[in-house]
Amino acid sequence: QVTLKESGPVLVKPTETLTLTCTVSGFSLSNARMGVSWIRQPPGKALEWLAHIFSNDEKSYSTSLKSRLTISKDTSKSQVVLTMTNMDPVDTATYYCARISADWFDPWGQGTLVTVSS
Amino acid sequence: DIQMTQSPSSLSASVGDRVTITCRASQSISSYLNWYQQKPGKAPKLLIYAASSLQSGVPSRFSGSGSGTDFTLTISSLQPEDFATYYCQQSYSTVTFGPGTKVDIK
Numbered sequence: 001q002v003t004l005k006e007s008g009p010v011l012v013k014p015t016e017t018l019t020l021t022c023t024v025s026g027f028s029l030s031n032a033r034m035g036v037s038w039i040r041q042p043p044g045k046a047l048e049w050l051a052h053i054f055s056n057d058e059k060s061y062s063t064s065l066k067s068r069l070t071i072s073k074d075t076s077k078s079q080v081v082l083t084m085t086n087m088d089p090v091d092t093a094t095y096y097c098a099r100i101s102a103d104w105f106d107p108w109g110q111g112t113l114v115t116v117s118s
Numbered sequence: 119d120i121q122m123t124q125s126p127s128s129l130s131a132s133v134g135d136r137v138t139i140t141c142r143a144s145q146s147i148s149s150y151l152n153w154y155q156q157k158p159g160k161a162p163k164l165l166i167y168a169a170s171s172l173q174s175g176v177p178s179r180f181s182g183s184g185s186g187t188d189f190t191l192t193i194s195s196l197q198p199e200d201f202a203t204y205y206c207q208q209s210y211s212t213v214t215f216g217p218g219t220k221v222d223i224k
Contacts, residue, residue, distance in 0.1 A: 037213070047154075047162065047205055049213035060212055063119055096161055103209035104152040106173065108161035 002026035004036070004097050004109035011115050012087050018114060022080040022097030029075045030055050035100040036080040038071065040093040041111075048093075052100055053080060089116045120144050120208055122216040130224040137193040139219045141206035146186045150210035153182055153191045156218075157202045165204075166191065196221070 008020035022036055029036070035054035041047050051061045051071040061069050070083045080097060094113045098105035121144040131137050141151065149169040154162035164173045166182035169189060179194040193200055201223055206216040 039215075046217045047156075047207075047215040049207075049215060052213070063212070098161075102167070103150055104164055104167040105154075105162075105207070106164040106167075108163070111161050 002099060002107055004099060004107065006095060006097050006109045006112040008095070008112055009114065010112075011117065013118050014088055014116060016087050018082075018084045018087050018091070020082045020084075020095055020097075020112065020114075022082070022109060024078045024080070024097075024099070027099065029073050029078060029080070033102065036073070037098050037100050037105060038080075038082045039096045039098060039105070039108075040091075041096070042090075042093040045093075050084075050095075051082060054100070087116045092116045120147060120211050120214050122206055122208055122214050124204075124206060124216040124219050126219060127217065128220040128222065130222055131196050132224045133196055133198055135196045135224075137196050137200075137221060139191045139204055139206075139221075141184075141189040141191070141216050143187045143189075143208055143210075147208045147210035149185050150208055151182075151184065151189045152207045152209065153180075154205045154207065155200075155202045156205065162205060193221075 004024050037052035038050040053059050053071045068085045073080045094111040096111045098108040123142045125140045151169045153166040156162040170182045181192045203218045203220045
């Protein structure tokens with residue numbers, strides 16, 4: 001069974017850096033054509049794709065957030081890490097990680113709500 | 119970046135109704151279009167991939183069609199568990215999600 005689980009701080013202060021970890025099970029981050037994406041959803045709003053990383057270490061970032069994001073993976077730990085710098089209250093959202101299988105996301109983690117507030 | 123629009127943004131329907139949701143891309147995306155269902159407080163769930171392929175375990179009342187810029191998600195007979203928000207997503211060029219369509223009870 002494939003599962004993903006997000007972990008990280010519940011609350012961050014403005015200007016701080018957010019670090020989120022996605023721990024996967026049921027598949028390997030070294031599997032060909034597989035990867036993990038980060039996607040967020042502000043309360044009551046739509047989904048927004050942030051970044052993804054593939055087994056060959058190919059990375060891609062949202063154009064609008066590229067300067068603030070870094071994605072990396074530790075295959076031995078089955079973890080994908082996303083950092084987002086200079087957090088702002090508008091970054092308050094539920095952050096999801098999801099497996100990329102070919103060109104779609106399945107399955108998704110349960111999500112973790114991050115609130116940005118002083 | 120490719121922009122995605124959905125219509126309607128919300129709709130009210132009754133159990134048993136046929137429901138159609140439209141998704142449009144700002145440029146051709148071939149068949150690189152996926153549909154997700156999201157219920158309140160839950161993560162999205164993949165319904166349809168590559169425009170028309172039904173994900174394993176998803177009821178056959180869900181279907182997808184289209185290619186190029188115009189796509190449709192159809193629920194042939196709405197069931198109580200189908201009341202949710204539906205998102206389209208393109209994967210032709212990086213990733214973009216549509217704004218969502220909320221389906222609620224009439």
